[in-house]
Amino acid sequence: MESQREAMEGIVSSLDSSPRAVEGQGAAPTGEIAKQIPPAAVARLTIYLRALNTLLADGVERVSSESLAEASGVSSSTLRKDLSYVGSYGTRGVGYEVQYLSRHISAALGLTHDWKVAIVGAGNLGKALARYGGFESRGFDVVAIFDADQLVVGNEVGWLRVSDVADLEAVLGRTGANMVVLALPAAVAQAICDRVVAAGVHSILSFAPVMLQVPDGVNLRKVDMATELQILAYHAQRAQTPDQTA
Amino acid sequence: MESQREAMEGIVSSLDSSPRAVEGQGAAPTGEIAKQIPPAAVARLTIYLRALNTLLADGVERVSSESLAEASGVSSSTLRKDLSYVGSYGTRGVGYEVQYLSRHISAALGLTHDWKVAIVGAGNLGKALARYGGFESRGFDVVAIFDADQLVVGNEVGWLRVSDVADLEAVLGRTGANMVVLALPAAVAQAICDRVVAAGVHSILSFAPVMLQVPDGVNLRKVDMATELQILAYHAQRAQTPDQTA
DNA sequence: TAGATTGTTAATCGATTAACAATC
DNA sequence: TAGATTGTTAATCGATTAACAATC
Numbered sequence: 001m002e003s004q005r006e007a008m009e010g011i012v013s014s015l016d017s018s019p020r021a022v023e024g025q026g027a028a029p030t031g032e033i034a035k036q037i038p039p040a041a042v043a044r045l046t047i048y049l050r051a052l053n054t055l056l057a058d059g060v061e062r063v064s065s066e067s068l069a070e071a072s073g074v075s076s077s078t079l080r081k082d083l084s085y086v087g088s089y090g091t092r093g094v095g096y097e098v099q100y101l102s103r104h105i106s107a108a109l110g111l112t113h114d115w116k117v118a119i120v121g122a123g124n125l126g127k128a129l130a131r132y133g134g135f136e137s138r139g140f141d142v143v144a145i146f147d148a149d150q151l152v153v154g155n156e157v158g159w160l161r162v163s164d165v166a167d168l169e170a171v172l173g174r175t176g177a178n179m180v181v182l183a184l185p186a187a188v189a190q191a192i193c194d195r196v197v198a199a200g201v202h203s204i205l206s207f208a209p210v211m212l213q214v215p216d217g218v219n220l221r222k223v224d225m226a227t228e229l230q231i232l233a234y235h236a237q238r239a240q241t242p243d244q245t246a
Numbered sequence: 247m248e249s250q251r252e253a254m255e256g257i258v259s260s261l262d263s264s265p266r267a268v269e270g271q272g273a274a275p276t277g278e279i280a281k282q283i284p285p286a287a288v289a290r291l292t293i294y295l296r297a298l299n300t301l302l303a304d305g306v307e308r309v310s311s312e313s314l315a316e317a318s319g320v321s322s323s324t325l326r327k328d329l330s331y332v333g334s335y336g337t338r339g340v341g342y343e344v345q346y347l348s349r350h351i352s353a354a355l356g357l358t359h360d361w362k363v364a365i366v367g368a369g370n371l372g373k374a375l376a377r378y379g380g381f382e383s384r385g386f387d388v389v390a391i392f393d394a395d396q397l398v399v400g401n402e403v404g405w406l407r408v409s410d411v412a413d414l415e416a417v418l419g420r421t422g423a424n425m426v427v428l429a430l431p432a433a434v435a436q437a438i439c440d441r442v443v444a445a446g447v448h449s450i451l452s453f454a455p456v457m458l459q460v461p462d463g464v465n466l467r468k469v470d471m472a473t474e475l476q477i478l479a480y481h482a483q484r485a486q487t488p489d490q491t492a
Numbered sequence: 493t494a495g496a497t498t499g500t501t502a503a504t505c506g507a508t509t510a511a512c513a514a515t516c
Numbered sequence: 517t518a519g520a521t522t523g524t525t526a527a528t529c530g531a532t533t534a535a536c537a538a539t540c
Contacts, residue, residue, distance in 0.1 A: 110483025237356025
């Protein structure tokens, strides 16, 4: 049991974007075919990446699939299979070089350059997101934040000023934002979402508790906090019931 | 800044907890066997519930699997299969009675009584969560919020006062909290998580960007905003690559 | 070499979909 | 009844796991 629990902060500053050799003997199809990675594997790769960067910060140079898997909360089998979608960057009998693997996963996930993120909605959540350090440190620059309320427009949030959502298209264009986070009420989410899509942004993360409809080719992910609690409620309720195993 | 808040509620206020007859001809095993619902289905049931409550608010009384599925972003086949885990509360040739189905899904998910939620961490995110109306309206009462910073302890957040995390166990006990939301830095998350578990709370939702280790029997869910953006980045990058289909 | 650990295969398991008989 | 739509079955598809040959 590796107890690298402490000091898990400060971790991830090491995602550098230097165009250094990301080649190697691995099977990575650099600029070539780039086969599809299964969704479940993509999600886990982000976890491995975080764990690797923690190890890196701790000065660990090599890691086995067994211990990286444990730190990531998956089986070593799953981990090796997932890594195989990215390429083969380990050494049999030895393990993986932490930095080398980290860099290749970053490359596979498209994290070798920074992404520009605009946040729509400067309420509690929008402001919290704008100030959340976890974005910048992982290669996501927050370049704009919007609100519809004239009392809020112009206020400072972090080192940004709140833009008027009326200027959405103009500001998205000017800042070159290529991702948008929706942190606004359900009632207006679809309308804003439509404008964001029309403005050419095809990657959207929504915190609004509604099912948004988007055209093909637009990537929409949702985070719903109440949903998460409801799922917990289901399991908690089950646990309470005196499960009668036959 | 709160201007957008009101609209965020509205929707889902109709989750009543009245102990009304939740029986019917359906196959629901009331207090009996309570068979396991597959995880993927549980997650979607929360979405159907939200859609149903929206319909209810709009005064719609009946809905078909086809249109409920569309509103929820799934196929009608998936929807009917999911509902079949809960029971059979539809009428062939007719559809589902909105309120009736809503109530049965709520019951299956364990949402017929309120849950008491404590938030640990009164930073930007913790405060945003504490003030987020979406919890209360869906049967989750925020009963406490904690912070370690003495400058923050005692401050008002919504209608709560920030408690000292030193008093975590005492306050959890006194308030009867049965769910905890962790909105704190990665560095301290595991230690606090351990104390929460030791205090007897077995349902935890974590926003900390670390893999937390919990003993068996504890339900831990994670929301990681940077991870979501990384997944979007992967797809965005793929879309950019001029996909060469043979 | 002997021991260790990867990368991959094949088997298992679970989730999604299509189709249709049951039935309002 | 005739038309509509559910609830369920069987087929398909994808994800996870165990096991081991390859190889450092």
